[in-house]
Each structure stands twice: as C-alpha cells, then as structure tokens.
Amino acid sequence: MKAVVFEDVGLAGIHDRAVPSFGAGEVLVKVAATGICGTDRAILLGDFPARRGVVLGHEAVGAVAAVGAGVSSVAPGDRVVINPTYHCDRCRPCRRGMPAHCGAKAGREVGVDRDGTMADFAVVPERFVHRLPASVSYRRGALVEPLACVLNNLTAARLRWDDQVLVVGAGPIGTLCALVLAWRGARVALAERDPGRVALARLLLPRTVRVLAAQEAAGADTPDVVIDTTGSLPGDVLGAVAAGGTVVVMGEKEAGLATVPLRALVTRGIRLAGAGPYRPADFELAVALARELPLEALVTHVLPLERYAEALAMLAVAPAGPGRSKPEGYSAMKVLLASDESLVP
Ligand SMILES: [Zn+2]
Ligand SMILES: [Zn+2]
Structure with a gap:
C-alpha cells in the first residue's frame, strides 16, 4: 500500500508498505481521507518530536475492511471515523477519569510514534473506531477530530x-x-x-x-x-x-x-x-454534532496521497525534494489527503 512517511525534519516521502496486520480486538480501516493537521506540519518543521519512519496523519475517515476476533461494534463496510487519542484505561490518570492525560501514551500516538493514516489502510483498536452517521460525508467526517479538540x-x-x-x-x-x-x-x-x-x-x-x-x-x-x-x-x-x-x-x-x-x-x-487533549466523550459529541455542523465548508482542497508535497506547500511547509519551490504562505484552509479520491467527491 501507499503511505506518506516522515523521514526526517523537512523530509517526507511516499513509501510502499505492507498492509498492516491486525489481531483480536482490532479493526482494519480502508482509509478514505486524512486531514492535514498543524501537528503534521509541526513534525515536518521540527517543532514536534516524532519517530522517523512513522506513517503520518491522524484525522481520518474510511470504511471498515476487516475486523479481528471479538470485534462487535463495527462490521466490514461500515463508514467510520478514527479517534487517534488512545488511552490505556489502566494508569493512574486513566483510573482517575482523565484518560486524555493517560500516562502510557508512548508508542500509542497515531501519526507520531505509531503508524498513522496517510496510507491506504490503518489498524485501530475497536474502541477508537466510531461509526459515522449516515448523513455525514467523508469530507465532513474528516473534521470530527479537530472538532473534538x-x-x-x-x-x-x-x-x-x-x-x-x-x-x-x-x-x-x-x-x-x-x-x-x-x-x-x-x-x-x-x-x-x-x-x-x-x-x-x-x-x-x-x-x-x-x-x-x-x-x-x-x-x-x-x-x-x-x-x-x-x-x-x-x-x-x-x-x-x-x-x-x-x-x-x-x-x-x-x-x-x-x-x-x-x-x-x-x-x-x-x-x-489550557485544556490538554480531548476526552473520549468530546470525540463522541463531535461525531454527533457533525450531523448538524457544516464542517466540510472548511475543506478547501482534496488531493491524492501522491500529491502530499503540493498539499503541504499550500500550508506553508516545503518538504525537500526535486522541483519543489518554497511556499509563500497559506493558500488553503483544511487540506485532505485522499487515499481513495472517488470516496471524497
Ligand atoms: Zn490534528
Ligand atoms: Zn492511561
């Protein structure tokens, strides 16, 4: 599958990766689109630490492709949005009702130190996959995560x-x-x-x-x-x-x-x-409010994964590479990278 990979500060590339394997309690999502976030920008600009070689992206919508053993809340074909703010439910902050401040985030930050969603597929634990309401398009659903923030x-x-x-x-x-x-x-x-x-x-x-x-x-x-x-x-x-x-x-x-x-x-x-990261309940509220809020108004561009460099340039980031000019400033609001353009008309 195709994936946009963080190579180093100022450097990203499109890589060929194996479709990730999944196990019990996990969901394989065929990604439709991922919104480019300030965090993705910051990673490339060297303003946010991330693991080299990680697949970027965390604001994703798509369809369930397959489910692991024991998964009951979603089924193949369901349109879903991913909550990328994982928590463990076991550490002290989690047990005290503050999962947003989970102490066990290392290795669990999607698109930062765990492979993200700017790819054809992503594997997500069941409880972080939410069904999109039927009336919410992928274009709108891609804004659910920023809405939760x-x-x-x-x-x-x-x-x-x-x-x-x-x-x-x-x-x-x-x-x-x-x-x-x-x-x-x-x-x-x-x-x-x-x-x-x-x-x-x-x-x-x-x-x-x-x-x-x-x-x-x-x-x-x-x-x-x-x-x-x-x-x-x-x-x-x-x-x-x-x-x-x-x-x-x-x-x-x-x-x-x-x-x-x-x-x-x-x-x-x-x-x-300061608010910190959103809580699981904020994410659920964002999914519900997406029925009413015209979030897609913010999406000014949808580009295929392969054109990630062009997309980043619209957001005033220029990953190194041949034939890329230095961007002047912002020329877009929300830019989505489509893993499957036909799904994001
Ligand atoms: Zn974000
Ligand atoms: Zn925790």
Whole structure:
C-alpha cells in the first residue's frame, strides 16, 4: 500500500508498505481521507518530536475492511471515523477519569510514534473506531477530530451565554472555533494576520462572525473570553480581556514561551487555561454534532496521497525534494489527503 512517511525534519516521502496486520480486538480501516493537521506540519518543521519512519496523519475517515476476533461494534463496510487519542484505561490518570492525560501514551500516538493514516489502510483498536452517521460525508467526517479538540477547549473556556469571545488565528482550528461558537449563538470575533486566511474565513463563516484583520482587533469589543490558536500568545491579550475573563491557550509550539503580566492576572481576576487533549466523550459529541455542523465548508482542497508535497506547500511547509519551490504562505484552509479520491467527491 501507499503511505506518506516522515523521514526526517523537512523530509517526507511516499513509501510502499505492507498492509498492516491486525489481531483480536482490532479493526482494519480502508482509509478514505486524512486531514492535514498543524501537528503534521509541526513534525515536518521540527517543532514536534516524532519517530522517523512513522506513517503520518491522524484525522481520518474510511470504511471498515476487516475486523479481528471479538470485534462487535463495527462490521466490514461500515463508514467510520478514527479517534487517534488512545488511552490505556489502566494508569493512574486513566483510573482517575482523565484518560486524555493517560500516562502510557508512548508508542500509542497515531501519526507520531505509531503508524498513522496517510496510507491506504490503518489498524485501530475497536474502541477508537466510531461509526459515522449516515448523513455525514467523508469530507465532513474528516473534521470530527479537530472538532473534538475545539469542543474540549471551549469547555475549558467555561463560556457564559453573554460572553463576547475573541478567537485569535483563522487557521482551521480557529475557524472551527468560530463556526461552533456562532452555531451556539455566541457573540464571536475572529482575528487573523494572514490576508489570505482573513478572506477565506470571511467566505466560509456565517455573517454573524466578525472576521478582523489583526490590526483591526484592537477596535473590537472587549472580549470576556480569548481563545488563542496561534501558538504565540500575544503579550497584550491579558490586558485586553475583560475583568474576570478567561484566556484559553490552544495553540502551542515546541519551546514556546509567553510573557504574562502577573498584575493583570491577579488584580483583574483573569484565568489562563489550557485544556490538554480531548476526552473520549468530546470525540463522541463531535461525531454527533457533525450531523448538524457544516464542517466540510472548511475543506478547501482534496488531493491524492501522491500529491502530499503540493498539499503541504499550500500550508506553508516545503518538504525537500526535486522541483519543489518554497511556499509563500497559506493558500488553503483544511487540506485532505485522499487515499481513495472517488470516496471524497
Ligand atoms: Zn490534528
Ligand atoms: Zn492511561
């Protein structure tokens, strides 16, 4: 089978791999498509540690090809989405109800240190395979995993009905945050520096979302909640949020640091929150909400696996190789790599 493999920082390649074998309790998924995530970018840019030789990708949809002994919740032919955030259920965090912070993740991180889904097939333990509702296309279902991330972070924001929310960064995650918040009826503004992404966000999002070019953000309503998806928390955000407000740090970078004005934190009662990975329940909620949310609006490109380098270039990453030019900046929102293009019209 074909697979997109992480060779080294700045280096990926399409490799011929054996279809992975599966055992009891496991499901062989024929992958339809995988969304390219910030994590895949970060791995290639050297901003996120990953095992060399690993198959990249974790935001995947597909159909069950075969099941191992004892698998009862899915059957061959079922359309499914993969929850790539594995947990063991045995360690202390898992037993204390925090499986997102499972202490036994080594070797279990899909597309990081365990083979991922940018391939024709992937093997997944049964409990991390979820059936897609009949009304949810693969194109939409590929956004279920990022939606789970967003739901988890919006939970950490502890939103109130009258909150004014500012989302910083109009990448797929920021745009998805704004989409969910608008759907919930929240007052939401989205700030972004990249002019291409400002234009895309304006096109994709409901009119109720104010999309601000970054320099306009200063003139926006004072936010009660800021969701920062950029990985470079602007230093002035804590001063800009309303008293009693919350700043959720959703984006981060390897060795990323921020300077926090402690007085604002203390005297104005600002809460600075991180959510961590999503919980299994967030993923299940994301599958259910996919029935209603037009997630596919974020998908601007679908390319076959073989064109992975072109796809990455649209996201401002240039893995080395012949005939590849240096990308200028973002020219896409969510890009899917299709293992089978006919399934993702
Ligand atoms: Zn992801
Ligand atoms: Zn665990």
